[in-house]
Amino acid sequence: MDTLRIGFVPAHRAPFDEAWASGMRKRCLDSFPGSPLVKIIVPDKEFTKGGCVRDDEEAERVIEFFRKTGIDGLIIGTMTFGDEVSALSIASAFRDKPIFLFGTKEGPFTADGNRKSDSFCGTLSISSGLHRRKIKFMFGGIVFPEEEKFKESIDTFLRACAIARGFMDARLGLVGPRPERFETCIFSEDLLMRKFRQRVVPIDLADIMAKASAAENTTDIKDTIKEMKSQANLSEAGLDTVKKIAGLEYALAQFAEEKKLSAMGIQCWTAMQSVYGLSPCYAMGRMTDRGVMTSCEVDIYGALTMLFQYLAALGKTVPHFIDWTIQHQEKANTFLSWHCGNAPPSLACKTGDINLRYHSILGESLGIENSKGTGEFQLKAGTVTLCRLQEQDGVFKMLIAGGRTAVAKQNLRGSWCWVEVPDLDLLYGTLVKEGFTHHASLIHGDFSQSIQQACQHLGIEAVVLP
Numbered sequence: 001m002d003t004l005r006i007g008f009v010p011a012h013r014a015p016f017d018e019a020w021a022s023g024m025r026k027r028c029l030d031s032f033p034g035s036p037l038v039k040i041i042v043p044d045k046e047f048t049k050g051g052c053v054r055d056d057e058e059a060e061r062v063i064e065f066f067r068k069t070g071i072d073g074l075i076i077g078t079m080t081f082g083d084e085v086s087a088l089s090i091a092s093a094f095r096d097k098p099i100f101l102f103g104t105k106e107g108p109f110t111a112d113g114n115r116k117s118d119s120f121c122g123t124l125s126i127s128s129g130l131h132r133r134k135i136k137f138m139f140g141g142i143v144f145p146e147e148e149k150f151k152e153s154i155d156t157f158l159r160a161c162a163i164a165r166g167f168m169d170a171r172l173g174l175v176g177p178r179p180e181r182f183e184t185c186i187f188s189e190d191l192l193m194r195k196f197r198q199r200v201v202p203i204d205l206a207d208i209m210a211k212a213s214a215a216e217n218t219t220d221i222k223d224t225i226k227e228m229k230s231q232a233n234l235s236e237a238g239l240d241t242v243k244k245i246a247g248l249e250y251a252l253a254q255f256a257e258e259k260k261l262s263a264m265g266i267q268c269w270t271a272m273q274s275v276y277g278l279s280p281c282y283a284m285g286r287m288t289d290r291g292v293m294t295s296c297e298v299d300i301y302g303a304l305t306m307l308f309q310y311l312a313a314l315g316k317t318v319p320h321f322i323d324w325t326i327q328h329q330e331k332a333n334t335f336l337s338w339h340c341g342n343a344p345p346s347l348a349c350k351t352g353d354i355n356l357r358y359h360s361i362l363g364e365s366l367g368i369e370n371s372k373g374t375g376e377f378q379l380k381a382g383t384v385t386l387c388r389l390q391e392q393d394g395v396f397k398m399l400i401a402g403g404r405t406a407v408a409k410q411n412l413r414g415s416w417c418w419v420e421v422p423d424l425d426l427l428y429g430t431l432v433k434e435g436f437t438h439h440a441s442l443i444h445g446d447f448s449q450s451i452q453q454a455c456q457h458l459g460i461e462a463v464v465l466p
Contacts, residue, residue: 001037001315004161007071008032008042009062009090011082011126012052017116021079022050024104024117024145028077031145031154037314038158041069052079059086063093073098073161075154082122088129095135098164098457100157101127102140102150138453159312159450164457166262166311167304169197173255173264176205176271178298184437185265187300188391195396196458200300201259205267209276211251212244221246231345232282232354232375241278241356241372248276249283256292263293263303268342269359273366279359281341282375285415288318289344295321295439296342305389305441308398308454312385312447318344319443320379320415324431333424336416337386337405337442341374343415347444348377349407360413379417381407385447386419388431388440389460397461399436400448401427417442422466434463 010025012018025042032040044051047065048058066074074094076087082103091099103123107116120142130137138157143150172192178185192198215221224246228234234242256264264287268280287294293306302321309319320343328334340359348354359371381404388399403421419442421427430436448464455462 001162003036004038004073004158004165005069005071006038006040006158006161007066007074007094008040009074009076009087010042010052010079011076011087011122012050012054012079013081013083013122014054016080016118018050020107020116021052024079025051027145031151033151033155033158041066041071053086053090054083055086056089059089063090066090066094071097072165073100073157075100075102075157076126077101078103078119078122078126080117080119080122082119082126084122084125084129087126088133091130091135091137092133095133098157098161098453099130099135099137100140100154101130101137102153103142105142105144136457138456156449157453159314159447160453160457162314163308163311163450163454167196167308167454167458170262170304170307171199171201171260172300172303173259173261174200174202174298174300175208175252175255175264176267176298179267179269182297184439185297185299185302191391191394201261203255205271208248208251208255209272211254212247212276214247215250216243216247221250224249232356233352234356237356237372244276244278245283245373248278248280249286252283252287252294253290253292256287261292263295263307265295265298265300265303267298268296269362270366273359273362273370277370279341279362279371279373281359282356282373284342285344285375288321289346291315293319294342296339297439299439301389301391302439302441305387305398308389308451309385309387309441309443309447312450312454313443313445317444318346319441320344320347322440322442323438324440327424328418331418331420333422334418334420335424337419338414338416340414341376343375343377343379345375347379349380353377357413374414376414378407378412379405379415380444381405382444383446384419384442384444385451386440386442387451388436390434390436392435395461396459397434397463398451398455399430399434399440399463399465400451401465402446402448427465430463430465
């Protein structure tokens with residue numbers, strides 16, 4: 001993932017204490033994350049007096065500096081009272097980027113009883129101006145930069161910036177038409193184009209299968225087969241199936257690279273089985289592990305949900321494209337998060353637990369030999385975030401829920417895990433009442449706050465469950 005470039009505006013107003021402002025600026029910079037994934041862009045003495053922004057002239061220089069450098073988000077902090085007009089000028093110039101506002105706590109009074117800072121008043125001045133201009137922003141509170149809650153709020157915001165940057169202008173692969181009986185997977189290409197500047201890139205399933213077939217007996221797939229052998233039990237699949245999976249992965253990866261795709265939806269049945277003789281599930285999971293979010297049944301909104309989560313995780317972990325399915329037969333508030341065998345192998349409990357098998361649902365009807373290729377295993381335990389992007393009447397909304405998985409002593413088909421949530425009846429009821437579909441995306445980790453902030457910035461209604 002490319003480095004995030006975040007502009008920082010240390011706001012100051014004379015005649016408040018210059019030394020306090022300068023010291024607070026340094027404390028903020030010292031507290032920002034020291035990560036190769038994040039670069040803080042901040043004006044120095046070349047652009048402003050003491051590195052803080054206090055008037056219109058300095059604001060204009062900082063705007064030019066940020067535009068020349070390029071930023072993905074903007075942080076405004078009141079080091080003292082903070083000059084509202086200059087800060088708001090910069091915010092107005094970058095209103096299309098996520099914006100984060102915070103104030104700093106006060107130091108001790110001076111010897112004669114005066115305040116060095118009074119930053120809360122300045123924070124209110126800036127926040128009211130943002131509201132007046134209808135500029136969206138996130139608020140990080142009134143803090144000392146060293147406080148853990150400040151660092152956590154900055155981390156949340158940075159992840160929201162990553163989502164916003166990667167979601168806007170994304171390119172999405174459309175690999176074949178959706179299954180005829182799955183109206184649930186319809187989407188509005190025009191709306192994605194207009195609202196998020198996204199581009200849908202279609203390709204005929206026959207073209208992908210032709211590229212896959214051509215690659216089956218070439219050296220291009222040798223490393224893929226070697227990796228698959230070290231990753232999963234392939235004994236039930238046979239060499240021909242393994243070559244087909246590797247060939248399909250090669251074709252999909254070429255398509256993604258050529259068209260600069262962030263995600264894709266694939267027609268995974270029934271033409272793939274009847275024509276190419278393969279269930280593509282394992283190849284799809286491996287594509288997600290390669291950083292190209294890959295959804296089943298040409299579910300483009302589902303692929304975008306995966307992309308949202310992947311960006312929130314800064315690319316450090318990948319999601320699983322799932323079905324909401326049955327309640328646990330014995331445990332309360334627990335449901336089966338499942339799909340046919342498409343989970344990324346990196347999410348397996350243990351590497352040796354991955355088995356390449358035939359499709360558990362379509363195998364009999366399409367022929368076992370033609371439907372091999374599902375990567376079947378239980379997912380690892382941990383905290384998870386569950387999401388689903390949906391659009392109705394031109395309005396996008398995102399379901400956001402949390403849960404926890406635990407390893408079960410069962411041997412189920414497909415790729416799966418049991419997820420315990422605070423209130424399963426509430427979850428199920430919300431899915432039905434809000435019109436969400438049976439597909440969703442699960443990712444390990446708690447990214448709820450970052451996803452909510454990104455939704456706020458992007459104009460997506462967040463439907464948040466406790």
